Amino acid sequence: MFPYRQILELHDEDRSLRSIAAMTRHSRQKVTEVIRLAEKRGLKCPLDEEMTDVWIEDFLYPEKKLEASGRQMIDFDYLHEELAKPHVTLTLLHQEYEKKAQEQEKIPYAYRTFTEHYHDFAQKYKATMRIKRKPGEVLEVDWAGSTLFIIDPDTGEKVKVYVFVAALPCSQLSYVEGSLSMDLASWIKLHQHTFEYMGGTTQIIVPDNLKTGVTKHTSKELVLNKTYEEMVRHYHSVVMPARVRSPKDKPSVESSVNTVSTWIIAALRHVQCFTLEEMNQEIQKKLEEFNHRSFTKKEGSRWSAFMEEEKFALTPLPTKPYQMSEWRTGKVQPDYHISVKSMFYSVPYEYIGKHVDVKVSDDAIEVYFNHMRIASHPTLYGKYGQYSTVKDHMPDNHKHYVEQTPQNALDWAAEVGEHTLFVVKFLLDSYGVEKQAMKSIFALKKLERTYTAYEIERACKMVHQITNRPTVKSIQTLIKNNKKTDAEKAFAQQKQTVKNEHAFTRGASYFGGKNK
Structure with a gap:
């Protein structure tokens, strides 16, 4: 031998x-x-x-x-x-x-x-069995049924911590993290942390039919949450939710949830933490012990099986991590703006009254109509009620107003005359808000559509002679009256001219009567 x-x-x-x-x-x-x-x-x-x-x-x-x-x-x-x-x-x-x-x-x-x-x-x-599952093919994710608690340092109350669990069926490697919420933002963030922990992504992600990830799932139709679908696409994967009331579609995570409930959740039942960060640090310690614990019936551990036989098959992470965004719907108002978190963003005025989809992220607001992007703005922060308006989105008659600036107004007034320049300077100085001043100056400038520069200057001169605090309303009233007076004078002058041109006409005096 x-x-x-x-x-x-x-x-x-x-x-x-x-x-x-x-x-x-x-x-x-x-x-x-x-x-x-x-x-x-x-x-x-x-x-x-x-x-x-x-x-x-x-x-x-x-x-x-x-x-x-x-x-x-x-x-x-x-x-x-x-x-x-x-x-x-x-x-x-x-x-x-x-x-x-x-x-x-x-x-x-x-x-x-x-x-x-x-x-x-x-x-x-071998630490893994590949008859049913291939390495790097599937990642199963779910929320554990059991929860943990942290202590509020101010009130002493217990705050519930939800436990997220992800498992690779091939190597049985698990990832666990606590969260104070089960909302969409937390769901996306925990997926990203899982990918970072594994150093890659799988071809398929199998979640449960929770509302944060799956909008609708029937035998005929599957509708995913737009943000969740977008995140998964960014990491070059696809979502295949488990069938309704079919836990066998994700047996690995179901098994991991039970095991995690014992070796992590139950093991931390006597540990008191005052912040979520402290709790997750304790969870990570237990997770490392769990993944490095030797298998009972074969050589190796979950971690060694993952490193030797599955990590190579994962899809590499993209160069930039996914940026969280939220999808909303809105209706374009008559002023061709939509409201997002009490801020207002413009879209082309042709879409007034249309319903649009809005993608909201930390950096940008993107507006879509029939899956086509029609507008994009930097996200506004600070005081509510701010406007982000793109000039090209405006009707032509509105563009003229937007183009007005204090310097443009002063240049225009100087061309009309010194008294008009005085009025414009006074308006700019008297208003506390520049936008209000420009609104009044724009109303004054609109007089150009009806009156000549001479008439505007003359009205400003007359108002200036009367008061050192001119108003646009007084100028508008005076210029109308001047127009009317000029018209009457012109008519009287024309009548006198006609009379002079026909002096040979015999009147009543010619016949011994009196002129009436």
């Missing part, structure tokens, strides 16, 4: 490969092969008494038993590696195995025996 045990024990004594080969009378190549295979399988000294050379050979070379049967050998390591690839199944691998057996004129194992042998191999040598 080959001296497997002696080779491993000599290697454990730090003997050189040359000396081990000389003492066992076998080649260094064979000695190196046995040592490396033992390291790969996790076989380490000291060895138990039952680990004889026969036992070690079966452990290191499980295919030799199959070879003795005269059938086609099964390369178990190859199967395990291939099953990690997308869309590869044991059925496909068995067909390839049968084809190879036929080419070598050997008898293949039937599919059922083939899968049983692989199952025994994976259970004995």
Whole structure:
């Protein structure tokens, strides 16, 4: 019998490969092969008494038993590696195995025996089983039924902490974190923390049918929350919620919830924390113990299984993390603005009266109509009631007003005349709010549509002569009266001119009467 045990024990004594080969009378190549295979399988000294050379050979070379049967050998390591690839199944691998057996004129194992042998191999040598789940394929998420508590330092009251649990079905790695709320913002943030903990994302995310993630889920229709769907798309994944009242669709997280309830939630029942940060620090300590705890029926732990057989299959994280946004609906008001958190943002005036979708984030407000973005604004902060207006969104007659600035108003007044300039300066100085002053100046400037610059200047001059506190209303009234007076004078002058031009006409005096 080959001296497997002696080779491993000599290697454990730090003997050189040359000396081990000389003492066992076998080649260094064979000695190196046995040592490396033992390291790969996790076989380490000291060895138990039952680990004889026969036992070690079966452990290191499980295919030799199959070879003795005269059938086609099964390369178990190859199967395990291939099953990690997308869309590869044991059925496909068995067909390839049968084809190879036929080419070598050997008898293949039937599919059922083939899968049983692989199952025994994976259970004995591998931390993960890939018959049902592929590495990096699925992440199951849920809220634990049990909760934790923190103590309010001011009132001494207990504040409930909800526990978020995520699990990878392949390696059974779990992530746990506490939250004071189960709202959408917390749901998104906890997903991001999970991805950061794992260092990547899975192809599929399986949540429960909670309202923060799934708007509607029937046999015919699935409607996800827009923000949740957008976040998942940012991380190159998809959401496939479990069927309603079907916990078997996410058995790993259901199992993890029960285990977490024991090893984390129950283990922290006597721990008092005064902030959520303190509580999560305690949770992280228990989580590390949980993920590094050895399996009871096979070698390794959740963490070692994840690092060795699943982490490589995760989708890399994007360069920038997802920025939380919220979707709302709104109606465009007659002033072509929409209201978002008591702030007002413009959209093209053509959409007045239309219902639009609004994407709200910390940095930007984006407005969509029929899935097409029609407006974008920086998010306003501070005093309520602020306006963000884009000039191109305004009707032409409104643009003229927006273009007005104090300097433009002064330049225009200087062109009209010194008395108009005096009025404009007075209006700018007298109002406490510049916007109110510009509103009055705009009303004064609108007189250009009806009156000449001379008439405006003359009215301003007359008002200035009367008072040092002119108003636009007084100028408007005076310019109208001046227009009316000018019209009457013009008519009288025209009448006199006609009379002078027809002086030869005989009147009553010509006939001895009196002029009336």
